[in-house]
Amino acid sequence: MTKKRDTSPKRGWLSPNQQRAWVAYMRVQLRLSYEMNRQLQADSGLSLADYDVLVALSDEDQGMRVSDLAAQIGWERSRLSHQLRRMEERGLTERRPNAEDRRTTNVVLTATGRRAIVEAAPGHVDLVRTMFFDPLPENLLGPFTAALEHIHVNLNHNSSLPPAPK
Template sequence: MGTETATLPQTPSPGETPWLTDAEQCAWRTHLEVNRLLMNQLEKDLQPFGLTINDYEILVNLSESTDQRMRMSDLATATLQSKSRLSHQITRMENSGLVRRESCESDRRGLYAALTESGRETMHKVAPHHVESVRRHFIDLLTPDSLAGLRTALAPVAEHLRGQRGSRA
């Protein structure tokens, strides 16, 4: 895996890589494993509904937005997908009747993705099962103090990465 590092001295010479300590490497690898396993499990739990985790994320974004629609470019940003990848996914979801494309009145080139009635019904049906899955595989395994500590620990990372999205640094 490209994210693995060797355990080397922590005080590198100028220009050398500051390798992860054993504790840092353990935390990093645990994070990677939990992320992969949790996303895999949540995806598996959505399969009986014919949805992927990406489908569900799109449905959530649309259901929570004004008029239950979003510009395609904004939806791509919100879901961390390229416009091309999102377009293919929206086409698939359109074919399933969950969403539809709508023209943008103010910009002829712009398009919206909009939640259909079937998409709303799907959300009402699937959301309780998804929340139960999140609880069973994540929330209920942690104490309230652990959850608060996790949020506190991850907030600066999330803030940093959100800032990087526009800069490509």
């Protein structure tokens, strides 16, 4: 009788296929973040952190509760508070009492913030298209999107941050 070779990963380690996928993801994520931050700084004077906040707020006329915004962009509240202070100093956002619940605070885009996102978006979209979508074969876009959405659902249910608001 031949003994089957155990190919399952040892506890605490990824399988070779998982390791390959994780390293590939990390390389892409880190490099893409660097490139997006560099492009935004050069073209519009915004950081990637600024852009993340502006994008999350851009469709919210009444703004968002600070806690919902933190969950939406996947940040701790303390990091968001520091970022909002810097953005408020530049006139991009402002905090207001929530009209429905005076105990909470909403963050809203100012006219300057709305202008900043409108001006920054075309260059950012061009970079994302060039760096991310152009090299991705069309037949992989659907499965890749489905995989990312599946991972996001899992993160919403199993991570230490509250789920992102709907």
